[in-house]
Every structure is written in structure tokens, then in C-alpha cells.
Amino acid sequence: MELTFKDVNYIYSPGTPFEYRALENFSMHVPSGSFAAVIGHTGSGKSTLIQHINGLLQPTEGTVQVGGFVIEAGKKNKHLRDLREKTGIVFQYPEHQLFEETVEKDIAFGPKNFGVEEAEIEQRVADALEAVQLSEEMKDKSPFDLSGGQMRRVAIAGVLAMKPEVLVLDEPTAGLDPRGQKEMMEMFYRLHEQEGLTTVLVTHSMEDALTYADSVVIMNEGKKFMEGEPLEVFKQKEQLRDVQLDVPEVLAFLEKVENRLGVAIDYRKQSLAELAKDLTSELGRGDGHE
Amino acid sequence: MNNSMIIGQYVPGHSLIHRLDPRTKILIIFFFVITVFFANSVWSYAILTAFAIGTALATRVPLSFVAKGLKPVWFLIIFTFLLHLFVSRQGDILFTVLGFPFYEESLIQGATLSLRFFLLILFTSLLTLTTSPIEITDAIESLLHPLKRIKFPVHELALMMSISLRFIPTLMQEAEKISKAQASRGVDFRTGSIKDRMSAIIPLLIPLFVSAFKRAEELAMAMEARGYQGGEGRTKIRELVFYKKDYSAFLFFLLVIAATIGTRM
Amino acid sequence: MSEQVEFRNVSFRYQEDAPRVLKDVDFSIDRGEWVAIIGHNGSGKSTIAKLMNGLLFAESGEVRVSGEVIGEENVWDVRKQVGMVFQNPDNQFVGTTVRDDVAFGMENRGIPREDMLRKVPESLKAVQMEAYEEHEPHRLSGGQKQRVAIAGVLAVAPDYMILDEATAMLDPKGRQEILETVRNVQQESDLTLITITHDLNEIVAADRVIVMNEGEVWFEGTPREVFSHKEALSRIGLDVPFVAKLTEELRSQGVHVKEEPLNHEEMVEELWNLRSKM
Structure with missing residues (x-):
């Protein structure tokens, strides 16, 4: 399913002294089956943005289109339920939404609400557990007896069991240790590929955006600040620094190499080994003058 | 996100009433409530009403806010009045409308009872309109201080109140977050039968x-790490x-x- | 004596029949040092923090702070010396305003009100939060709340400050704020600082690193020494900085990188020196 925002404005508490414009003339397009990253500081409008994708919020002005579903300002949406079944949102710290007695029941909660048949649900629970790499025996345990990392996987399985076509991830690796973060991102990327999902990742990690995303949107104060193919966007270092965002480390490093050594190395997502090779061959050439 | 959360009905301001010590306000309200029950003449009611309305104006809180605070009790005030008017039959018939007699005594009783009710609600609501919840907590702790001698846990009570106040916005944000997460999993909080809801x-x-x-557990640990050992020696x-x-206010x-007592009959 | 925090053969488990989370842990930390304790989640590093100020007690072995073994009788004295900042910014904010929260620790110690009124703005200034004295917690960002928590610790002037994953829940900007704050504080006082963290920038900034794995001390050394063991670190689930990875790749291609560079600047210098020899 493709995803389109067209001139979306969203205002919290309109007409009160607390009125606050969280999205301003925001447009974006994510083609079906592609992976988009959204980056910005806390308060830049990212979480308001993702809540529009499954109709938790309705635009104050403008249109949001998700596949065949259209959410328009000022119009009542009749197909909200169907839309929510097709869009899975993994919120920040999703383990906080667990509540059932067993892992199985919690994963089955979403599909049940959407009226999926018993036999089908059973199959989906098994598939979802496998997708998040938890063993089958887990399903009779209480989710509250699991470790933090396992709880998060159960919560994610609960979203996957809805069989969404659009998957929205809000900082899914927050609070995990480095290994856990890497495993989690690789899991989502595999699912994205296997299931042909349209994925929207909200993140602070430039590295993750560079590694996994097909396109990136940089948000600043409710507006779209930059947009494009990740590597192209991240090469605009000055612009990123204007809004106090980091440049991916490898690009920041190559910039310093260029400034100090006068050697420009083009980064095209090569591996560290290739980068080391580029460095040695460029430096070995040694054009002499300092 | 919208951070402007108002707890209770407190309207921040700098009027004289806002700046009074919260204990002053609580004590005056306490004695005002008693005094209202002593009033029994037109003049005594007039004085108390003037005092209450004068104080309300002095808070410089927009009257619409004051009215909003009274909204849930308007019904009760009017109901009390009508009940007296139609049910009790005391004194002379004053006049008759469409064959229904209105009695003098009932009318007066209904009016005074509703007026009392109105005065009590109006005056006590001025406390919550002009005093932040944490100031009220401080005042309660201070006023209840003598009860410590009979082992009443005054300090603990006040600490509990202030921590609750501190965590209300946090828990409200959390509730919003969780309800959105569950709505995304297909829960419908708005429609369906009462049982469904x-x-x-x-x-x-x-x-x-x-x-x-979990928060309580972590908070207790953080408090302990910061040397909290109860109210003793604090x-x-x-x-x-x-x-x-x-x-001056007193x-x-x-x-x-x-003046109220003096104009009693 | 210069050894200020000592763990001598410390073992610990949360329940009788549970496996030990710490096994024979033995290390010491000197006065004024900045030590980072790292390890994957569940490696026992947070347990170490709680043993240092008597929130937990060792099952066997001794934990000494300033020469004294921590026990039930002196735990409140120990807590006066050891300040602690926890992971969740919300769950340690006790006061209804910033000022009340900074004062909380001083109130517990019975410090006279006039002194508190002087100390609160001073401590807030040290963490660059002096403009927020009247603010309520729900109007602050996570990084600001953590800075207030640090101010609350500084206000009681402890000898040790432990940051127990204090930046784990913050965004990059918040982490940066805390790291700068901590660096300033450490420079301007003789505070002994113990940071428990995954954050590579925090680790690089420390004087010494203790690496925990499966409840045991796995390695102790300077950040430079630690990050030269790239392979082994990633085997126990830990990350190494970009420059350390690059150093390794350069070496495997026969480039002789002498020192172990820790940051971009050092790496670029190293490359500059190497350039003629390539």
C-alpha cells in the first residue's frame, strides 16, 4: 500500500490559548513496498505525523491517503477499522501495552478485535512468534515474567499478527543494548523484504536510516526540512547542522579527512574494508604538497 | 505535544487573593461556612453575599471560569428552591398562578436555602481557583501539624498528596499513549454497548x-538513594x-x- | 589512601534459588577518577551501582566506600557520600517543581532553609538549568529532567556520583547535554564519577573502563586498551567506535597504525603521519 500526505496541517487545541501547530503544510509520498525513515528532534512533529497514518488523528487541513483509504480534514471516516487493520504501529516502548495473561492471548488480541477466525488466529500467533524469533513454548507464559527485550518482541508480534501492509515503527530500538538494537533492526528489515511491507521508521539514528531506508524525510518544527535518498540528504552536512542534527559518522569523518589531508573520498555505502582500501590508495598516491 | 495541562480548576494569577497564604484562605473559608449557618436576616444575608461576590471579583479570575466551577451545582440549587416551593406548604398564600398556590414561608425558605448553598459553593470554589494544589497541600500539612502529637501521619499524608499531584500529568500522558496503542490494535473506546465499552x-x-x-517502585528507590528516611529531622x-x-484579611x-451576627434577628 | 570504592570478591543474587548475577567481582576505583562500567543488558552492571550505595547488600565479599564496609548500620552515611542518577527521568523526579526536586536531598539531610535557598540556584547553574527553577516536570524534556537530577545530587556535595544508564532513554541531543554537563562537573570538582552506560561517547570520555560479562569482570583498562579488543567485545554483544573498526581494517590491509585512535581527530592525525610511508 502506498502512503501519501498532501498539504497536511495539524493544530492541537485550536481556538484556545494552548493552540499549537504540530504539522505545517506537510506533504510526502512513500511508494508501496518501500522503506522510509523520518528523522527530527523531539517535538519536530514526528509523532503527530505517524498518528495520521492510521487515523488516530485527523488532519486539520489537507489529506492523508493510505492505499485506497482517504482521510480528509473535516470529513467523518467510516472505514477507520479497516484502515487500522492494514496499518500496524509499533509505538515507542511497545512493551507498555501488554496486558493479557499469556503471550498467546496478547498476540491474538489485535486479530480478535478485527474479527479474524479462531483457527486463523492460532496460525497467525505461531507465525508472529517465529517472525520475532521467540520460541513456541513462550506462548503460555505471562508476558510480565519475560525480560524487557522479550516483552518488546511479544508486543511487536501482537502488531504483526494483524497482518498489516503498512508498518510504522516509532524508535523501536530505544533502550536496548547495542546487540539488541542491531538484531531488532535486522528483524524489521527482513520482515519488510519478505512481506513486501511499506515501512515508515521514526528514528534518531542516522546510521539506521542510511543502512535500511530507501528515502528519508527530515522534520523540523512541524515542517518538512529535507527529503530524498538518504545518502544524498546526509551529504548536505551544513543544512543538517543548521537544525542541530548529526551527520552520519562516516561522512563526518571523511569530511575531516578532506579538510586535513586534502583527499576527497566519495562515500557510496562501501563497507569499512573497502573504505580502508580507498583511504590507503588515496593516501599512498601522496601528491606531495602540504 | 500539548504540555499545557491544568490540574483541577486552578487559574494562575497575581491578585491579592492569589497571594494570600493558603492557610489564611482555608481558615477564612472554614469560618465563613459556619457563619453562613448563623445568618437569618435579610441584612445578614446581604452582607455575606456582598462579601462573597466582592471576593470573587477581587480574584480577577474571569467570571466564566467561576461559573464553570458552579455549573454542576446549579441544578441542585434550583432543584432545592423548586422543591420548597412546590412541596412544603407553610405560611400564607402569596399568590396563585394557574390555580397553583404559592406560599410565603415556602418561598422564603426555598430562597434562603438555595442562597446558602450558592454562597458555600461559590466561596469554597474560590480556594481551588486561586490556590495551586501544592499550596493547598502545604497548608493542610501546616494546619494539621498539631495532630502529630496523637500520632496522625501528617507528613506522610502531605508527601503522598504532593507526589500524586506530581504524577497526575505523567500518568495522563501515559493513559493517552496506551489508549492510542490499543486503538491501533482495534479497540473501540467510543462505540458499542456499555458492556463492550x-x-x-x-x-x-x-x-x-x-x-x-513500576514507577512507584523506582521512585521509592530513588527517594531512598537520596536519603529519604521519613519526616523525622527533615x-x-x-x-x-x-x-x-x-x-488584614483576617x-x-x-x-x-x-456585622453578620449583629444584623441577626 | 587513594582507593575509594573497593569490591572484594563480591557475589550477589536476587533470590535464594536464582543464579548469581555477580560472581566474585573484584575491582577498585580511585579518588577523582571517572570510570565507565559497560556490559550488555543483564551483565550485572546495574547491580554493581546499587551495591555501591546500599540499595542492595552483597551476598558474600565486601563493598567498601571510603574505607568502610557497607552494612545495614552505616548505609545512611554511605548514601550521603554516594549520589545516584537513575535511568528513567520521570521516576526519580520527586518535587512538583524543579526547585523542590533539587532541594529534596537537602531536606532529607536536615539542611537549614537559608542554605537550601542559596544552594539550589548554585547547583542549577552547574547544570545550566538556572532559568527553570519554577518549572514543573511535565514541561521539561528528558535531558532537562536528568540535568535537574544531577543538580539534586550536586546540591548535597557527595564524594561519588553514579550515573546508572542515565542517558539510555534520551535522544542524541539529550545525551550530548548530559555528557557535557558531566564533563564540566568532573573538571570543576574532585568528584569520583562512575557511569554505567552503552553510549560510546561516554565510554571514550572516561579515564578507565570496567567491562562486565555474565556477572564477572571481563576486562579492565583505559578506553584505548578496551577498544583494541574489537573482536572479543562484539562477541560479548558490545559495540566499538567507528574509528576503532576502521583501525582494524587498515591494519588488516597492512597499514601500521601505531596508537589506538579514539576519535576522529586522532585518527586523522594518524593518517597524516602515515601518509608519507604509504
Whole structure:
């Protein structure tokens, strides 16, 4: 399913002294089956943005289109339920939404609400557990007896069991240790590929955006600040620094190499080994003058 | 996100009433409530009404806010009045409308009871309109201080109240977050039968409880790490001081009481 | 004596029949040092923090702070010396305003009100939060709340400050704020600082690193020494900085990188020196 925002404005508490414009003339397009990253500081409008994708919020002005579903300002949406079944949102710290007695029941909660048949649900629970790499025996345990990392996987399985076509991830690796973060991102990327999902990742990690995303949107104060193919966007270092965002480390490093050594190395997502090779061959050439 | 959350009905401001010591306000309200029950003449009611309305105006809180605070009780006030008018039959018939007699005594009784009710609600609501919840907590701790001698846990009570106040916005944000997460999993909080809606609450309440317990546990540990060992030997940075304006307020209020008592029949 | 925190053969488990989370842990930390304790989640590093100020007690072995073994009788004295900042910014904010929260620790110690009124703005200034004295917690960002928590610790002037994953829940900007704050504080006082963290920038900034794995001390050394063991670190689930990875790749291609560079600047210098020899 493709995803389109067209001139979306969203205002919290309109007409009160607390009125606050969280999205301003925001447009974006994510083609079906592609992976988009959204980056910005806390308060830049990212979480308001993702809540529009499954109709938790309705635009104050403008249109949001998700596949065949259209959410328009000022119009009542009749197909909200169907839309929510097709869009899975993994919120920040999703383990906080667990509540059932067993892992199985919690994963089955979403599909049940959407009226999926018993036999089908059973199959989906098994598939979802496998997708998040938890063993089958887990399903009779209480989710509250699991470790933090396992709880998060159960919560994610609960979203996957809805069989969404659009998957929205809000900082899914927050609070995990480095290994856990890497495993989690690789899991989502595999699912994205296997299931042909349209994925929207909200993140602070430039590295993750560079590694996994097909396109990136940089948000600043409710507006779209930059947009494009990740590597192209991240090469605009000055612009990123204007809004106090980091440049991916490898690009920041190559910039310093260029400034100090006068050697420009083009980064095209090569591996560290290739980068080391580029460095040695460029430096070995040694054009002499300092 | 919208951070402008108002707890209770407190309307921040700098009026004289806002700046009075919260203990002054609580004590005056306490004695005002008693005085209202002593009033029994037109003049005594007039004085108390003038005092209450004058104070309300002095808070400089927009009258619409004051009215909003009274909204849930308007019904009660009017109901009390009508009940007296139609049910009790005392005194002479004053006049008849469409064959229905209105009695003089009932009319007066209904009017005074509703007026009392109105005065009590209006005046007590001025406290919550002009005093932040934490100031009220401080005042309660200070006023209940003598009860410590009979082992009443005054300090613990005040600490509990202030921590609750501190965590209300946090838990409200959390409730919003969880209800959105469950709505995304297909829970419908808005439509369906009462039974459906009741069961929709469970996926919201359980995570909220779990999180509140976890917060409480972590908070207790943090407090312990910061040396909290109960009220014994503790000092306080929040301090309440009676100033000249508080004494003046008491003095003025004494005059109002004296005038009310003096105009009794 | 210069050894200020000592763990001598410390073992610990949360329940009788549970496996030990710490096994024979033995290390010491000197006065004024900045030590980072790292390890994957569940490696026992947070347990170490709680043993240092008597929130937990060792099952066997001794934990000494300033020469004294921590026990039930002196735990409140120990807590006066050891300040602690926890992971969740919300769950350690006790006061209804910033000022009340900074004062909380001083109130517990019975410090006179006049002193508190002087100390609160001073401590807030040290963490660059002096403009927020009247603010309520729900109007602050996570990084600001953590800075207030640090101010609350500084206000009681402890000898040790432990940051127990204090930046784990913050965004990059918040982490940066805390790291700068901590660096300033450490420079301007003789505070002994113990940070428990995954954050590579925090680790690089420390004087010494203790690496925990499966409840045991796995390695102790300077950040430079630690990050030269790239392979082994990633085997126990830990990350190494970009420059350390690059150093390794350069070496495997026969480039002789002498020192172990820790940051971009050092790496670029190293490359500059190497350039003629390539």
C-alpha cells in the first residue's frame, strides 16, 4: 500500500490559548513496498505525523491517503477499522501495552478485535512468534515474567499478527543494548523484504536510516526540512547542522579527512574494508604538497 | 505535544487573593461556612453575599471560569428552591398562578436555602481557583501539624498528596499513549454497548496499573538513594509565612462576621 | 589512601534459588577518577551501582566506600557520600517543581532553609538549568529532567556520583547535554564519577573502563586498551567506535597504525603521519 500526505496541517487545541501547530503544510509520498525513515528532534512533529497514518488523528487541513483509504480534514471516516487493520504501529516502548495473561492471548488480541477466525488466529500467533524469533513454548507464559527485550518482541508480534501492509515503527530500538538494537533492526528489515511491507521508521539514528531506508524525510518544527535518498540528504552536512542534527559518522569523518589531508573520498555505502582500501590508495598516491 | 495541562480548576494569577497564604484562605473559608449557618436576616444575608461576590471579583479570575466551577451545582440549587416551593406548604398564600398556590414561608425558605448553598459553593470554589494544589497541600500539612502529637501521619499524608499531584500529568500522558496503542490494535473506546465499552477499558487499565507500580517502585528507590528516611529531622524548602496582608484579611473577615451576627434577628 | 570504592570478591543474587548475577567481582576505583562500567543488558552492571550505595547488600565479599564496609548500620552515611542518577527521568523526579526536586536531598539531610535557598540556584547553574527553577516536570524534556537530577545530587556535595544508564532513554541531543554537563562537573570538582552506560561517547570520555560479562569482570583498562579488543567485545554483544573498526581494517590491509585512535581527530592525525610511508 502506498502512503501519501498532501498539504497536511495539524493544530492541537485550536481556538484556545494552548493552540499549537504540530504539522505545517506537510506533504510526502512513500511508494508501496518501500522503506522510509523520518528523522527530527523531539517535538519536530514526528509523532503527530505517524498518528495520521492510521487515523488516530485527523488532519486539520489537507489529506492523508493510505492505499485506497482517504482521510480528509473535516470529513467523518467510516472505514477507520479497516484502515487500522492494514496499518500496524509499533509505538515507542511497545512493551507498555501488554496486558493479557499469556503471550498467546496478547498476540491474538489485535486479530480478535478485527474479527479474524479462531483457527486463523492460532496460525497467525505461531507465525508472529517465529517472525520475532521467540520460541513456541513462550506462548503460555505471562508476558510480565519475560525480560524487557522479550516483552518488546511479544508486543511487536501482537502488531504483526494483524497482518498489516503498512508498518510504522516509532524508535523501536530505544533502550536496548547495542546487540539488541542491531538484531531488532535486522528483524524489521527482513520482515519488510519478505512481506513486501511499506515501512515508515521514526528514528534518531542516522546510521539506521542510511543502512535500511530507501528515502528519508527530515522534520523540523512541524515542517518538512529535507527529503530524498538518504545518502544524498546526509551529504548536505551544513543544512543538517543548521537544525542541530548529526551527520552520519562516516561522512563526518571523511569530511575531516578532506579538510586535513586534502583527499576527497566519495562515500557510496562501501563497507569499512573497502573504505580502508580507498583511504590507503588515496593516501599512498601522496601528491606531495602540504 | 500539548504540555499545557491544568490540574483541577486552578487559574494562575497575581491578585491579592492569589497571594494570600493558603492557610489564611482555608481558615477564612472554614469560618465563613459556619457563619453562613448563623445568618437569618435579610441584612445578614446581604452582607455575606456582598462579601462573597466582592471576593470573587477581587480574584480577577474571569467570571466564566467561576461559573464553570458552579455549573454542576446549579441544578441542585434550583432543584432545592423548586422543591420548597412546590412541596412544603407553610405560611400564607402569596399568590396563585394557574390555580397553583404559592406560599410565603415556602418561598422564603426555598430562597434562603438555595442562597446558602450558592454562597458555600461559590466561596469554597474560590480556594481551588486561586490556590495551586501544592499550596493547598502545604497548608493542610501546616494546619494539621498539631495532630502529630496523637500520632496522625501528617507528613506522610502531605508527601503522598504532593507526589500524586506530581504524577497526575505523567500518568495522563501515559493513559493517552496506551489508549492510542490499543486503538491501533482495534479497540473501540467510543462505540458499542456499555458492556463492550467496559471490556475495552481493561486493556487500558492493566498496563496503566503495571506502569504505575513500576514507577512507584523506582521512585521509592530513588527517594531512598537520596536519603529519604521519613519526616523525622527533615527540613523544608517550601515555607508558609503570614504577612501583613494575611492579618488584614483576617481583620476584615472578623468585621464581616461581627456585622453578620449583629444584623441577626 | 587513594582507593575509594573497593569490591572484594563480591557475589550477589536476587533470590535464594536464582543464579548469581555477580560472581566474585573484584575491582577498585580511585579518588577523582571517572570510570565507565559497560556490559550488555543483564551483565550485572546495574547491580554493581546499587551495591555501591546500599540499595542492595552483597551476598558474600565486601563493598567498601571510603574505607568502610557497607552494612545495614552505616548505609545512611554511605548514601550521603554516594549520589545516584537513575535511568528513567520521570521516576526519580520527586518535587512538583524543579526547585523542590533539587532541594529534596537537602531536606532529607536536615539542611537549614537559608542554605537550601542559596544552594539550589548554585547547583542549577552547574547544570545550566538556572532559568527553570519554577518549572514543573511535565514541561521539561528528558535531558532537562536528568540535568535537574544531577543538580539534586550536586546540591548535597557527595564524594561519588553514579550515573546508572542515565542517558539510555534520551535522544542524541539529550545525551550530548548530559555528557557535557558531566564533563564540566568532573573538571570543576574532585568528584569520583562512575557511569554505567552503552553510549560510546561516554565510554571514550572516561579515564578507565570496567567491562562486565555474565556477572564477572571481563576486562579492565583505559578506553584505548578496551577498544583494541574489537573482536572479543562484539562477541560479548558490545559495540566499538567507528574509528576503532576502521583501525582494524587498515591494519588488516597492512597499514601500521601505531596508537589506538579514539576519535576522529586522532585518527586523522594518524593518517597524516602515515601518509608519507604509504
